[in-house]
Amino acid sequence: xxxxxxxxxxxxxxxxxxxxxxxxxxxxxxxxxxxxxxxxxxxxxxxxxxxxxxxxxxxxxxxxxxxxxxxxxxxxxxxxxxxxxxxxxxxxxxxxxxxxxxxxxxxxxxxxxxxxxxxxxxxxxxxxxxxxxxxxxxxxxxxxxxxxxxxxxxxxxxxxxxxxxxxxxxxxxxxxxxxxxxxxxxxxxxxxxxxxxxxxxxxxxxxxxxxxxxxxxxxxxxxxxxxxxxxxxxxxxxxxxxxxxxxxxxxxxxxxxxxxxxxxxxxxxxxxxxxxxxxxxxxxxxxxxxxxxxxxxxxxxxxxxxxxxxxxxxxxxxxxxxxxxxxxxxxxxxxxxxxxxxxxxxxxxxxxxxxxxxxxxxxxxxxxxxxxxxxxxxxxxxxxxxxxxxxxxxxxxxxxxxxxxxx
RNA sequence: GGAGGGAUAGCGAAGUGGUUAAACGCGGCAGACUGUAAAUCUGUUCCUUCGGGUUCGAUGGUUCAAAUCCAUCUUCCUCCA
Numbered sequence: 001x002x003x004x005x006x007x008x009x010x011x012x013x014x015x016x017x018x019x020x021x022x023x024x025x026x027x028x029x030x031x032x033x034x035x036x037x038x039x040x041x042x043x044x045x046x047x048x049x050x051x052x053x054x055x056x057x058x059x060x061x062x063x064x065x066x067x068x069x070x071x072x073x074x075x076x077x078x079x080x081x082x083x084x085x086x087x088x089x090x091x092x093x094x095x096x097x098x099x100x101x102x103x104x105x106x107x108x109x110x111x112x113x114x115x116x117x118x119x120x121x122x123x124x125x126x127x128x129x130x131x132x133x134x135x136x137x138x139x140x141x142x143x144x145x146x147x148x149x150x151x152x153x154x155x156x157x158x159x160x161x162x163x164x165x166x167x168x169x170x171x172x173x174x175x176x177x178x179x180x181x182x183x184x185x186x187x188x189x190x191x192x193x194x195x196x197x198x199x200x201x202x203x204x205x206x207x208x209x210x211x212x213x214x215x216x217x218x219x220x221x222x223x224x225x226x227x228x229x230x231x232x233x234x235x236x237x238x239x240x241x242x243x244x245x246x247x248x249x250x251x252x253x254x255x256x257x258x259x260x261x262x263x264x265x266x267x268x269x270x271x272x273x274x275x276x277x278x279x280x281x282x283x284x285x286x287x288x289x290x291x292x293x294x295x296x297x298x299x300x301x302x303x304x305x306x307x308x309x310x311x312x313x314x315x316x317x318x319x320x321x322x323x324x325x326x327x328x329x330x331x332x333x334x335x336x337x338x339x340x341x342x343x344x345x346x347x348x349x350x351x352x353x354x355x356x357x358x359x360x361x362x363x364x365x366x367x368x369x370x371x372x373x374x375x376x377x378x379x380x381x382x383x384x385x386x387x388x389x390x391x392x393x394x395x396x397x398x399x400x401x402x403x404x405x406x407x
Numbered sequence: 408g409g410a411g412g413g414a415u416a417g418c419g420a421a422g423u424g425g426u427u428a429a430a431c432g433c434g435g436c437a438g439a440c441u442g443u444a445a446a447u448c449u450g451u452u453c454c455u456u457c458g459g460g461u462u463c464g465a466u467g468g469u470u471c472a473a474a475u476c477c478a479u480c481u482u483c484c485u486c487c488a
């Protein structure tokens with residue numbers, strides 16, 4: 001299958017700036033860029049679809065440049081709702097380093113920082129050399145700006161689009177970068193760049209956007225309990241990732257396989273068929289977890305996540321010895337406890353519950369188990385006989401949340 | 408600079424002196440059913456030593472009693488200049 005058709009089949013193309021792009025992608029060798037602002041220390045699952053698309057393009061022979069926005073990050077891309085809180089220069093720098101390292105480790109692609117070229121532009125030159133190419137009416141017409149006019153937008157964020165357009169121009173002129181690939185929220189910024197390149201140097205540049213990855217209810221994909229799932233395994237363990245992926249809604253799993261794995265069309269169609277026949281076996285979910293985790297953290301991490309999940313959810317972890325459990329559960333939240341303490345205290349002191357009231361509620365609902373035994377008495381004391389190997393304790397809250405207690 | 412209207416729990420939104428720890432919806436959490444899925448149903452959603460304590464933008468006041476009345480401040484919106 002040709003590259004463009006593959007991208008389309010995977011649902012990775014939302015808008016393209018020109019129909020010529022199909023042929024260019026299929027037949028030429030392009031330099032392209034994808035950018036993100038360093039607004040956190042680590043990338044998260046939401047970024048991964050773009051990064052994987054970049055890899056798909058690279059594998060098809062195109063040259064990727066990944067831009068980390070040391071300059072644009074200081075300004076803030078307008079969100080549809082309201083003005084952003086500006087990030088300090090110090091934390092931006094810290095985030096920049098984190099993300100740069102992450103991308104380098106994962107992909108090893110060329111990384112550029114738009115601060116390097118943006119910092120030199122002085123205000124008067126900016127207005128004379130670039131400002132003249134931007135018609136305010138045109139900018140106001142962009143969807144993202146239009147939406148913000150109702151709630152107000154500052155000049156700072158209004159200018160973001162210009163900075164990103166400058167990036168594209170700079171990369172076009174200095175690195176022969178002809179294509180920008182971003183998530184669909186970047187459409188306005190991409191077209192601003194394409195337009196600038198056309199007006200200022202009379203050249204044709206291209207862009208396409210990828211649809212926002214969502215869950216079945218249309219929310220942004222990649223959050224668990226309101227927290228982002230990070231690509232940094234110290235922030236989100238491979239076990240957590242595995243759990244998230246294996247619990248993905250059935251109706252979404254196939255589209256995620258297309259977006260987040262490098263499995264072929266045949267392989268994915270086979271999984272779709274398996275899934276339809278035997279949904280409870282969840283072959284598609286398992287494949288998604290395996291492919292994704294192996295890609296970002298490696299086989300060893302994947303096997304670890306799998307082993308932990310299996311031992312926890314098969315319910316026979318009592319057969320394991322303390323050392324095995326400790327190793328397997330290294331990534332679930334840990335806590336210390338004292339013997340002969342009341343179960344309520346243990347739950348509260350270790351953030352398993354947020355208050356005594358809640359802890360009582362969980363116990364009344366039969367939601368708490370210790371070593372797979374339901375605790376129904378809120379005065380239950382934890383004693384030596386609850387310990388596995390005389391030192392550890394496994395507390396489960398609800399069906400899926402595990403906590404490992406170490407004496 | 409002027410006039411008016413807002414600010415209530417994670418979000419949206421009722422509530423205009425006492426029976427209001429604050430309706431309702433969403434979201435969250437848990438239980439049942441399942442497949443560690445979805446849908447559905449049920450419960451729950453400030454803290455508590457279960458006596459009570461602390462909450463409705465902030466501070467101060469009136470009152471036996473305030474989310475509700477008054478003053479000042481902060482902040483958002485609309486209109487006018």
